[in-house]
Amino acid sequence: MTAFRASPLQPRLGEAGSEIPFCSINPQDAAGDPGGAESWFMQRGLDSQTKKQLEEEEKKIISEEHWYLDLPDLKEKESFIIEERSFMPCEDLLYGRMSFKGFNPEVEKLMIQMNSKYKEEEIEEDNKMEADVSDEEMARRYETLVGTIGKKFLRKRDQRVLQDEDEDGNSNTRPIKKAKKKFLKPQD
Amino acid sequence: QYVPVKGDHVIGIVTAKTGDVFKLDVGGSEQASVSYLAFEGATKRNRPNVQVGDLIYGQFLVANKDMEPEMVCIDGSGRSNGMGIIGQDGFLFKVSLGLIRKLLAPKCEIIQELSQLYPFELVLGMNGRIWVKAKTIQQTLILVNILEACEYMTAEQRKQALAKLSGN
Numbered sequence: 422m423t424a425f426r427a428s429p430l431q432p433r434l435g436e437a438g439s440e441i442p443f444c445s446i447n448p449q450d451a452a453g454d455p456g457g458a459e460s461w462f463m464q465r466g467l468d469s470q471t472k473k474q475l476e477e478e479e480k481k482i483i484s485e486e487h488w489y490l491d492l493p494d495l496k497e498k499e500s501f502i503i504e505e506r507s508f509m510p511c512e513d514l515l516y517g518r519m520s521f522k523g524f525n526p527e528v529e530k531l532m533i534q535m536n537s538k539y540k541e542e543e544i545e546e547d548n549k550m551e552a553d554v555s556d557e558e559m560a561r562r563y564e565t566l567v568g569t570i571g572k573k574f575l576r577k578r579d580q581r582v583l584q585d586e587d588e589d590g591n592s593n594t595r596p597i598k599k600a601k602k603k604f605l606k607p608q609d
Numbered sequence: 610q611y612v613p614v615k616g617d618h619v620i621g622i623v624t625a626k627t628g629d630v631f632k633l634d635v636g637g638s639e640q641a642s643v644s645y646l647a648f649e650g651a652t653k654r655n656r657p658n659v660q661v662g663d664l665i666y667g668q669f670l671v672a673n674k675d676m677e678p679e680m681v682c683i684d685g686s687g688r689s690n691g692m693g694i695i696g697q698d699g700f701l702f703k704v705s706l707g708l709i710r711k712l713l714a715p716k717c718e719i720i721q722e723l724s725q726l727y728p729f730e731l732v733l734g735m736n737g738r739i740w741v742k743a744k745t746i747q748q749t750l751i752l753v754n755i756l757e758a759c760e761y762m763t764a765e766q767r768k769q770a771l772a773k774l775s776g777n
Contacts, residue, residue: 506614514710515713518731519732520729520731521728522728524728524743525730528691531690531691535690
């Protein structure tokens with residue numbers, strides 16, 4: 422029994438959601454179809470392969486219908502004329518806001534900024550922002566920071582050692598011996 | 610007549626305030642629109658305090674013959690760079706576009722000479738509008754008169770006029 426298949430140019434029935442199930446009365450026929458893994462009664466619409474075939478056919482037909490010119494490609498001539506509607510780049514005009522003799526200090530700062538852009542072609546601004554904290558302070562902070570976070574990960578015995586160190590003030594002699602308490606074998 | 614051009618800095622007068630958008634008169638054939646979010650530090654909750662009749666210094670974001678011109682008061686990186694609402698007091702007047710170009714040229718004698726007189730503030734819009742503010746009203750008006758007359762005076766006449774003023 423042949424299954425019902427839509428022809429390419431007619432509206433395709435059997436697309437997703439269509440009500441016409443792809444079925445044949447003889448289940449064996451459907452089982453022998455190319456999309457073998459899909460069971461015949463679950464298949465709505467056409468197989469993926471047949472879909473692809475149909476799409477290709479449709480595309481061929483459509484592209485054949487399109488008209489195209491047989492003329493050779495014209496080379497684009499490079500034009501030396503650029504159209505520019507604004508006056509700004511033509512005459513290197515200054516920035517429009519100006520202030521003189523300290524009438525508006527912010528505008529005066531702006532004037533220096535904006536006009537320097539034109540003259541010196543993008544001065545690389547100093548990336549050093551005015552720091553709230555100086556470099557020295559940062560270095561000091563980090564020194565102590567490393568110590569405090571390091572303490573966090575010490576084991577309890579080592580922490581006791583550190584406390585002793587702080588109290589004594591000497592870091593060399595005794596604490597080292599105390600730190601490594603080895604396992605003493607119980608004497609029989 | 611001024612033709613809006615993208616990137617040009619102009620002075621606009623707020624004519625209408627409709628919801629989220631202000632209409633600005635820019636001196637062109639159409640009114641320009643500014644969104645309230647186009648100001649520095651503006652958020653939906655923190656709206657700029659713009660009233661009808663305010664002066665705004667901004668640049669054109671969109672300006673072609675097919676669309677209504679749009680302005681913004683911030684640049685690409687979100688900073689205002691001097692744009693925004695122009696403050697209280699001061700005097701706005703119109704001059705020809707050619708004079709503006711002359712005044713904005715890198716070494717403009719007029720501006721240099723004027724800056725020797727007394728402290729003042731100046732905003733030049735490419736649409737032919739100039740806003741001046743000085744300490745007293747009289748000084749402001751003197752500046753206005755000089756700038757308007759500059760177009761037709763020769764350099765000598767100008768220097769004479771300024772000499773008289775600085776003498777006074």
